[in-house]
Amino acid sequence: MALIVQKYGGTSVANPERIRKLASRVGRFKKQGHQIVVVVSAMSGETNRLISLANEITKEPDQRELDVIVSTGEQVTIGMTALALQDLGFKAKSYTGSQVKILTDASHGKARIIDIDGQNMQKDLDDGYVVIVAGFQGCDAEGNITTLGRGGSDTTGVALAAALKADECQIYTDVDGVYTTDPRVVPEARRLDQITFEEMLELASQGSKVLQTRSVEFAGKYKVKLRVLSSFEESGDGTLITFEEEDKDDNMEQPLISGIAFNRDEAKVMVLGVPDTPGIAHQILGPIAEANIDVDVIIQNQGADNSTDFTFTVHKNEMHKALEIIHKEVQPNINAREILGDDKVAKVSAVGVGMRSHVGIASKMFETLSEEGINIQMISTSEIKVAVIIEEKYMELAVRALHKAFDLDEA
């Protein structure tokens, strides 16, 4: 008997019929003798409907109240999922984030989980209940409803698995596992049977979008066994996310590169011709961080004339806000020659723990892009990743070329 946390996304609960199907599948696991915790998202489209309602009142809704409104989406789903399981003869009980309780900080709209009280859920599991928990939400220390941000249901699943010391956390998605890249861009993409946490982290954060970055970080931190499976196919073992040190190092035949990730959600902010003095990076990025804008790639190039060019990327939606902050709060102090924004860029990354012990991955990547006539605007490297920022229109071409160059195409 295992304790399994299963997370289902919005398409799996899109309507009452799908919810009944989900309940049947959960019921089969339950009948095998497992203890099951189900984490569900809002019915697909519901979160957007609720945000639209709020936007009919005001274009800039207060985040606390938006969380109150938006969190009802999952609350409806947990009730319906419990009803569907009960209708099949199973004992089932729903929990909102506040009821669990999933304690978060007070950052409405992008709250982080601090602690989870698993006691009541464990008691219900021991009493034979299927426990159904609303994803994406929690409450702060004062009882205010918080949401973890879009996609936060994955994080809820992993965090619950950690709190309950579950044997496995299964994330059901509309794909049947993690692929070497997005099959919609490269039809030859292959499903990976397993992938390390580190690779997964890079692939997810780089835009593979199978799992949310935060959920993978969480799983890594708490050593949660994580598996990605298809919501719609009954067969298949999906992709198991492994701990490198335990599993993958044994396998000497591992490929250098596990996958090609890409992301078209980033925009570039360039602060050109600033004095090359100590502390300049902090002067520029400090106000950006204070405004809670996430920065991804950061590059600083020293110029010839004692000045330097500073470039970083943010989410496209936040580029204008970032530019405004630079103009208003930073420019008066640094007197940059020029401040520019560019949201017509994309990031493409080669990811693999194998590259750690091999030279030449980066140069092969640059060579491949060069052969396709693609100019590289920024380069960022980590131990298991080489990422480049290129013009957005070349993104698909770059992904296909790299997928082939690193021998990832289906045999």
Added chain:
Amino acid sequence: MALIVQKYGGTSVANPERIRKLASRVGRFKKQGHQIVVVVSAMSGETNRLISLANEITKEPDQRELDVIVSTGEQVTIGMTALALQDLGFKAKSYTGSQVKILTDASHGKARIIDIDGQNMQKDLDDGYVVIVAGFQGCDAEGNITTLGRGGSDTTGVALAAALKADECQIYTDVDGVYTTDPRVVPEARRLDQITFEEMLELASQGSKVLQTRSVEFAGKYKVKLRVLSSFEESGDGTLITFEEEDKDDNMEQPLISGIAFNRDEAKVMVLGVPDTPGIAHQILGPIAEANIDVDVIIQNQGADNSTDFTFTVHKNEMHKALEIIHKEVQPNINAREILGDDKVAKVSAVGVGMRSHVGIASKMFETLSEEGINIQMISTSEIKVAVIIEEKYMELAVRALHKAFDLDEA
């Protein structure tokens, strides 16, 4: 400066535009220097939509899970109302029933309020916030979400007013006050400037439907000053619900009868020819009460042959359940000659504290009905009320005739 609780129903929050209007009105009170607590229902139609969703899963949803689903209706409205007030420049903060917290018993779907913690709300009020509370919901001692049953938002409003020692609880409805009877049935019906709690209680429970019985009981118990006003008209003082001992006894010119109430939601259950022994009433009604079925009128007539006829009324929706209980659980012990149900009945009542000191009200009522050829099936009297059960099809005729007979028609 007063502390005012204002309760708005579903039609007042039917869409974002109405919510903005509501916020303007609340804002005007706030600007006058009052502390305001707003209680809102779900957007009209929303509760039915949510119940339908649940019914797509199962026709007999578990009440706990149904409460989880249905309570999201008000949760959306409180967030939107808070946003609308903030958009007008007011500080506003929403509370779900659980957040307040409004502690109830565990009777899902028809929970009763046990206690309200007003501390956080009072702090917010003192800090200048308009406090917005979800009507119709609370949570039990274990944190399960409960609902108070349809119309429970009125009760929430009154209970909050009691907990916060508010100066007045204003119930905004689609009528501009309490009338001598339903103006849709009798166009000559007049709005009452004030009415006693007792009369109001009878008028509401008899089906005037302006206020829910439980909210009026609550107001009486905790001496909450209650006023019924129109949501749609800006002028008018509505109808003030008074305590008889304080206000109305001073006025010697009060009318005998304040209003004619009616109710077509009742059904009659007849248990005929049962042994006339002590305890027979308990034997019959005990199982009905255990099944949580509310009984209104109860009549027992001794027969000639040592047997007795026992008749009571329940809500139409519960007649079949009541009959089933009588057949299965009661009949084996009492051996009644006949058990019958009739849902083609209506109740019509003359209500007024004035009748207390006057004889002849009942006989005038019977005379009036007799003149119209209406047969009386059951009679029930209390200190301030005479109610009769008649055939449903005569209901409007009876109401019109009585309204005229007791000089209630508009001058």
